[in-house]
Amino acid sequence: MRAREVAQLKIDQGLPPFPDLASRDSIKDRVHGIMVGELQAMEGAGRTVCDFPEAPWEFTLDMARQVWDESRHVEIYLRLLEHLDGYAGEFPETTILWRCACAEDAAARVAGVNRGLEGLACDVFNQLVHIARKMGDPILERAVEFVLADEITHVRMGSKWLTRLTEGDPERRRRAIEFQETIDERFNLGGMRRLGDHEAVPVSIATDVRRMAGFTEEEIERLIKSTQRSQVY
Amino acid sequence: MPHPLEGRFSVDHSARLIRNYRYAVERALRALGGWIALTPEISAKLLMGRHVWDLAQHADAFGKRLPELRAPAQVSEPPNPAFAAFMDALEEPEGKEQTVERLVGVYRVLKPHLLATYRDHVARANPVYEPPTRRILERCIEDEARHIAAGETILRHLASTPALDERAAVWQGRLEGLLAAAGGVTGDGLPQASAAPPTATQPPELDDDAREWIRLERTVTVWPIPDDLRATLQSFGDALLARDAAAPRRWLAAGAAWDVGAESSLYAVKPAAHRVVAFARVGHHRLVKLSFEGADGAATLLTRWVPAADGWRVAALEVARVDAARPALPPP
Numbered sequence A: 001m002r003a004r005e006v007a008q009l010k011i012d013q014g015l016p017p018f019p020d021l022a023s024r025d026s027i028k029d030r031v032h033g034i035m036v037g038e039l040q041a042m043e044g045a046g047r048t049v050c051d052f053p054e055a056p057w058e059f060t061l062d063m064a065r066q067v068w069d070e071s072r073h074v075e076i077y078l079r080l081l082e083h084l085d086g087y088a089g090e091f092p093e094t095t096i097l098w099r100c101a102c103a104e105d106a107a108a109r110v111a112g113v114n115r116g117l118e119g120l121a122c123d124v125f126n127q128l129v130h131i132a133r134k135m136g137d138p139i140l141e142r143a144v145e146f147v148l149a150d151e152i153t154h155v156r157m158g159s160k161w162l163t164r165l166t167e168g169d170p171e172r173r174r175r176a177i178e179f180q181e182t183i184d185e186r187f188n189l190g191g192m193r194r195l196g197d198h199e200a201v202p203v204s205i206a207t208d209v210r211r212m213a214g215f216t217e218e219e220i221e222r223l224i225k226s227t228q229r230s231q232v233y
Numbered sequence B: 001m002p003h004p005l006e007g008r009f010s011v012d013h014s015a016r017l018i019r020n021y022r023y024a025v026e027r028a029l030r031a032l033g034g035w036i037a038l039t040p041e042i043s044a045k046l047l048m049g050r051h052v053w054d055l056a057q058h059a060d061a062f063g064k065r066l067p068e069l070r071a072p073a074q075v076s077e078p079p080n081p082a083f084a085a086f087m088d089a090l091e092e093p094e095g096k097e098q099t100v101e102r103l104v105g106v107y108r109v110l111k112p113h114l115l116a117t118y119r120d121h122v123a124r125a126n127p128v129y130e131p132p133t134r135r136i137l138e139r140c141i142e143d144e145a146r147h148i149a150a151g152e153t154i155l156r157h158l159a160s161t162p163a164l165d166e167r168a169a170v171w172q173g174r175l176e177g178l179l180a181a182a183g184g185v186t187g188d189g190l191p192q193a194s195a196a197p198p199t200a201t202q203p204p205e206l207d208d209d210a211r212e213w214i215r216l217e218r219t220v221t222v223w224p225i226p227d228d229l230r231a232t233l234q235s236f237g238d239a240l241l242a243r244d245a246a247a248p249r250r251w252l253a254a255g256a257a258w259d260v261g262a263e264s265s266l267y268a269v270k271p272a273a274h275r276v277v278a279f280a281r282v283g284h285h286r287l288v289k290l291s292f293e294g295a296d297g298a299a300t301l302l303t304r305w306v307p308a309a310d311g312w313r314v315a316a317l318e319v320a321r322v323d324a325a326r327p328a329l330p331p332p
Helices: A003-012 A024-051 A057-083 A096-100 A106-135 A138-165 A170-186 A207-213 A217-228 B011-038 B042-069 B081-091 B099-124 B131-158 B162-182 B210-217 B227-241 B247-251 B260-268
Strands: B271-282 B285-294 B297-308 B311-324
Touching (some): A024 A057, A024 A096, A024 A106, A024 B011, A057 A138, A057 B011, A096 A106, A106 A138, A106 A207, A138 A207, A207 A217, B011 B042, B042 B131, B131 B210, B227 B297, B247 B311, B260 B297, B271 B297
Antiparallel strands (some): B297 B311
């Protein structure tokens, strides 16, 4: 099913289109979505290892490290689902993250995946850590905090390789950043991602974490502006 | 009594061997990385995901050792075209039903051979002036032994029928033939010492986390379907199997349209049995994938069920997937 159809089904039943973090069940729904996202991130990083043998060796090395990280994340989220009394397959999911990971140019792929999607992961996980802390779930809090640390590393890798792979080729860099921005736009989730308090908005932009990951003030500002003009589902 | 400074390998020869190892390892790690997306089973995905990084570190360590041996850094080189052909063959199985072949190639053929070769190299490398190479190989040996044990655990889990077991054996035989014809990863012939064959008695610490990955793959053994919906699904599936045009339509929700195309696709596989293969929820709605299996393949129906006053009703159905009957064996 398309994400749009699932969202519409939820709206028709008076539910939020994207799981909020207001109940244990909606946290489970969110964790399920993240688990599937991690699976697709592992697949995407694996494809990057495979698809670009001509890229610098250190690029392959970083992407191989990311595959390992994502495989641990899948395992962590499968276990967190168990912790929340859920199971893999409990909620319908889509392959949208995987489709975003299919850019043919390595620079576009790291821009889209490592900066766009992993940036989104920073927002989502940072908020989840906060909510878990508030609800007194140290299992969820600690596990997601470590995943968040990895995601920050992946964003840094993305920034490094976007620069190195496009050195001396401003047109390639422009196209890669444009691709990242289409992903940022798509994953504003119809206005769900916004600047705001963890408990006030569905997905809160993690400005501090983004700074730590190497996003510039200008990039953060641009993302915030883009969320203000995002279309609803 | 050999002299402690007696050596089997020259610097140039040692560099050549390392380029050969790096070639095999680099191709294996790229293949494993690419296969993750082609592999449906979670346990196999996690296995590959874990080992891509270990292999990348092996390739990196080999590559960094090369300049110390008066050779360019991070270069891979096959010993001969026949070994490249062996790696080409190992990478061939890309079908979604070929996880067993993918794992057999890496975990029953390539890795045991690398393990044996590394052990042989360490046994012959001079302990006085070749410790840098020996240390790298010792780390690789430790990892490869662990990988092989984990791969074997997952393979036993996946190759769970005599037909799959036969497929695995046929594929293994083909690859081993190509490997022997190439003279192994160095082109100098297969090493005498073979890797210890993985067995059920393998110490648990060598088994990676493979058993846990299998458990995580199996977290749901029975779909948590409410009893009344389970009964409805059984009757609905039976009615479709009976090809009774009117009967399945009895469960249509008000306003929902029957998909005649879906029905035709379903009948094309000559279904003889049905089962639930996925069960998810969206609010009060339930999404159920029903697989219909028959002589000519399998068709998966995605259905959406809604609770109504007179029981569960199907609000939408479509064919999610049609698979032709599986070939018994991979091509020779």
